[in-house]
Amino acid sequence: MSLPRIRKQRKIIDRRALSAAIAQVVADQGALGGRQDVVAALRKALDAGRETLRRRLAKRPGAGHEHANGQAFLIDQLIRVVHDHVIEDIYPAANRSSGERIALLAVGGYGRGEMAPFSDIDIAFITPGKPTSWCEQVIEAILYYLWDLGLKVGHSTRSLDEAVRMAKADLTIRTALLEARFLWGDQDLYDAASAQFWNEIVPGSEGSFVQEKLAERNARHKRMGDSRYVVEPNVKDGKGGLRDLQTLYWMGKYVHRVRSAAELVQKGLFTEKEYRSFRRAERFLLAVRAHLHTIAKRAEDRLTFDLQREVAARMNYADRPGKSAVERFMQFYFLQAKHVGHLTGVFLAQLEEQTAERSRLSDFVSAITPRRTCKVEGYLVEANRIAAPSDDWFQQDPVRLLEIFAIAEREGLEVHPATIRIARRDAALVTAEVRKDRRANDLFMQVLAGRNDPETVLRWMNEAGVFGRFVPDFGKVGGQMQFDMYHHYTVDEHTIRAIGLLSAIERGALKEDHPLASRILQKLGNRRVLFLAVLLHDIAKGRGGDHSVLGADVARKLCPRLGLDAKETELVAWLVRYHLLMSAFAFKRDLSDPKTIIDFVAEVQSLERLRLLTVLTIVDIRAVGPGIWNSWKRQLLADLFDAAQERLRLGHKSHGRAERVAAKKARVRDLLGDKAGLVEDLAEAFADAYWIAEPEDVIALNLPHYAAAQEMQHTLSIHTEYDAALGATLVTVIGDDHPGLFYRIAGAIHLAGGNIIDARIHTNRAGKALDNFVVQDPMGRPFREETQLARLKTSIADALAGKIDMVPRLAKRPLKQMRAENFRIAADVSFDNAASNRFTVIEVNATDRPALLNRLTRALYEQSLLVNSAHITHYGERAVDTFYVTDLTGMKVDSPSRLKKVARALLDAIAAGEGELADAAA
Structure with missing residues (x-):
């Protein structure tokens, strides 16, 4: 594998000119006496090359591949010059033995030719056998030159046999050698190492390599927050980042021995369109990483708030009405992360089928006992996965793009990744005509208000692009973030998580965390109204106005299409319009002040609205992100709900001042037990205002x-x-x-x-x-x-x-x-x-x-x-x-x-x- 052709590469570094300059230093001062001047010449070339690449990135800020390949090319040429200087001028050997040979291999990201400005430089030195004294001296001299240049070098020295033995035992070493690229030195030695890798290490280990890589990926995702929609993502290691794309390539290369990602199409792991999506996401992520390193002046892979604005500006994003430049940039980032997620799904589905390893016995059993496949409403179901029976299944009837997800939710099935791939390809078939179809709208509501796991199925539908096509307003908030520290997820991810929380509370899974919402949901008469309100509460964000007001307008247009009557539609619109009302009263007003409750009830007006709004408020806050929901907020919302419910049921009768104080004193006496006399003893010390303001448990303390x-x-x-x-x-x-x-x-x-x-x-x-x-x-x-x-x-x-x-x-x-x-x-x-x-x-x-x-x-x-x-x-x-x-x-x-x-x-x-x-x- 070699680097792609670099545009105007001598403008980055002219190796011949640099070698000539070093040769002149050696001629004038000798190999050892001229060392400082050699280092100075190398540093000058490195700095000039980096500056050229920096200027090119500024002119073409999205050219991620070109910049990454250019960085690798620059380091390649420097190492080659250093190598030649060391073996020709410092440790020349007229008649080297067969053991005095070294092959320099670029490994890891450097081997792939994907380097950011401050990436580590990973080099493997391969020798025929145990390194000779000459080999050790040469390797040490090369490394000292690179360290003198301030480069961060990861290096290993191994004989051919050691490389094989260690690669068999260590996944990291095996992955590094998988990416190995001949850098310089002894070509025959490199060829021998490559042959050993592919002939002695890979055969028979394909399945285990894939499994280990997936386990490694899952552990990394868990470490990084296990969501591709966190608002400060790690471009390299986060879910949906560069490492996920690299993992796909590693697995494809290991199993199929491809030399480039483009060959994954020939192997059936990607379609042409998916490969273009792969390259587009990779190009964008590489560019973002290059800008991060350039701004930070160090290796920085986390797209933190303080860097997001500057990266957006460098990549020429501009403000638009209702959406800032940084929010537009981050929305595009999350859309690329979403594409990476889709590519991972279809790639693994194809790879799973291609690398399924069976023993002779299992082959024999399969021959006499076929895998059980059944049909559900015309769909194939095997191993708890539902699949389209033919490639043109959705083209025959586009409403099936909703139907398959509705069946999956109802039956508790997984949609086969290959079918997700077909659905993504055919998502454009969801046209205005399909959106008006009564059956399609009924199917969508079956998913949204499903009784099993609507969150997971809606996420599949979103990944497939069907969700945003069927509800275009939802498509507009796909990948959209808010540039603040409060919201942890993009709008679409927050919404789907909120629906999942609502479903979990309804199923009784979160009684301890949400006792109030669990009780309310048992009495609710407008179940589908609530699910729709959760779907639509943030749907108008990024439009340049009050998203609550604009969202209510969306609800009034969308709900009738989804089968709601006029009364239900108006109820959804009210909930969306006032979805922040309850939290504002609970957290920013004094709940002991009767006027607070009176004003809140004047807005709510009915018990059903109060119940619906309470549950909507709870799942909205809880779905914002980790650490946002807490016991204090739960208590305040419960206090407001109880006070409002009492007033709605009893009206002004419930708010007689003397009666309230007397009732509270009675409850405090009960709490105080043998100290109950303190209520009378301190009657003159505290006025009614104190008794009204404080909860009885606080008074009892x-x-x-x-x-x-x-x-x-x-x-x-x-x-x-x-x-x-x-x-x-x-x-x-x-x-x-x-x-x-x-x-x-x-x-x-x-x-x-x-x-x-x-x-x-x-x-x-x-x-x-x-x-x-x-x-x-x-x-x-x-x-x-x-x-x-x-x-x-x-x-x-x-x-x-x-x-x-x-x-x-x-x-x-x-x-x-x-x-x-x-x-x-x-x-x-x-x-x-x-x-x-x-x-x-x-x-x-x-x-x-x-x-x-x-x-x-x-x-x-x-x-x-x-x-x-x-x-x-x-x-x-x-x-x-x-x-x-x-x-x-x-x-x-x-x-x-x-x-x-x-x-x-x-x-x-x-x-x-x-x-x-x-x-x-x-």
Whole structure:
């Protein structure tokens, strides 16, 4: 195997000119005396070659193969020059023995000729037998020259026999030799090594090689997140990346001894169209990897947020209405990863049939006992796989492109990869006429709302291109990502995962994780409405407007086609339009404020809508990605559901203030047991507002704590309680109330490594402050270790005692995820005086920063505002902090000039935090 012809290769490096320059140095200074000048000449050639390739990549940013081959060519010529210099000038041997021979082999990616600017250079030195002294000297000298050039070299030295023995025992060595390319030195020795590989190592091991490679691939995928749709993919090793394409080629080459990927077509492993898709994906991924290395100035294969924008710009992607350049670039990336997934499926299906190894006995058994094949509605079913009975099956009736997936979902069958290949080829047969076909729409709904495993079948349908053809709006979000840290998957992958979660909850598989949704689904009367709402909730993303509003319009057009009546259609449209409503109320509003529940119920209006919206909200959040769903969110949604359900059933009767307080006191007495008398003992200490605001389990913790602090005359009492149900830690601070208490506690909790996700602030009639904070660590987990809890208490006590110089200490604390530095959220402050009867509600949106909450609450304190409660939500890099405040007289803030001044103070606090962070980074 040799490199493809390189365009204007002497512009990259002129080997003859470089050899002549080195020869002149040797003539003038001698082989040893001129070493530094030889290295300088080699480095000059390397730098010039890299610069030429860099300029070419800038002019043709998508030319991945050309750039990768050019990098390999550059290194080839340098190594050849070094080799010749070493054996001719440093260790010349007039009459070398038969053992004094060396073949240089390029192996691995270098052998394939696919190199990024900072790829490792993998070389194998092959000798006839045990390396002689001359061979060892030559190899060492060559390596020292390459190391002097700053090249990262992976190398091995083996005799012919050693190479055979080690390759038989080690898959990595076998794979490296599979890719071996003659680089320089003794051609006959290379030919002998190649013959031994193909004659002694490969025969009989084809099946095991394929199995081992697939196991290796699966382990790599698991290590990388096991999805090709993660938003910071690894271009080389991630699922759908270069290594997957290389694995296909390795297996094809090992089994069929092909010399290039193009020959896989002749062997029946790819069609011509699939091979073109293979090359297109490979070319794109190689180009992306080249840009990554060039930007990072090192070997970098992960397409991280901080690199995505620059790679998109270098590859000439531009903004479009509703979609930024980086989102367009990443969408194309994921489409290529999707093609790689399809190619893997069809390739392995073909290879499986070609490499099936049977013993004589199994051949005999097969001859007398044919493999059991049956038919289901005209389709062939064998080994739990459903297959089209003929190549033109879908062409005869395109509706069958939906039918096969519906049968597969209903019967729990796998669609044969060869049939997926045919479906992908024929997906264009899904025309407007097919989309209007009643039978086709019924079949699609059977898949979407299937009772077995709609997620897997929809994923097959998506890979085959049928999903996007049948629902063109879904096709538009295929591979589409959102450039933020909150969404872990592309829109289509997120949607399919959400449908899978809904199905799993319905089957009772996630009762422990989702008890509320599990109960609701048992009572639901509009099952298919819910599945359609999950399908459509994000379908209008990337269109340049509010995707909820635009998605509702899509629902109104699509649902009648899918067989829904007018009432069902409007219900789906409402759910899509308001699919973010419940999370906004639950996470950004005070659920103890009756006005919150009244406003939420006014939007929802019916129990069925409430049930549907609750389940939609749960699966939407859970499907965003790992770590997004937690016990705290589950509890807040459950609290909002229960309160809204009660009001919908009982109306205003359920919200009598005195009745609510009395009922809660009764429940607290039950929880307190033999300490129930504390409810009456402390009746004068806490007003009704406290009883309404706090859950009874929190009150049952607060009252004994407060009584003990009072009895022991503590000026400051701090209590921590790990709550397994919430997945968080409750931190209660009791002490003398004084201005600025909240912001000092907030800063102290941050310094102790905690994040406040909810807070309620109370000042009782005796002038004592009782503040409850719900705290998690930066990874969304509770504080529960004794050392963590002790650190929290100490930090708070020191802050309130003035022992901490908080501002500089906070400035030095790093953000929990420095990736947020790659994003800028436009700071925004909004006021709502209608959301509460007693408080002005302030919502602040900003880029997440160290101690943001401390800075905001300090600004509120400096504006003479009292914070009653705070609700903290993070959406990746975006923080949304909501405060319920009054002025010092306990009144709402409604003066426009005052509100403007408060907004300015909050924005200044955000800007100051960003400035401090920038100074710290500098």
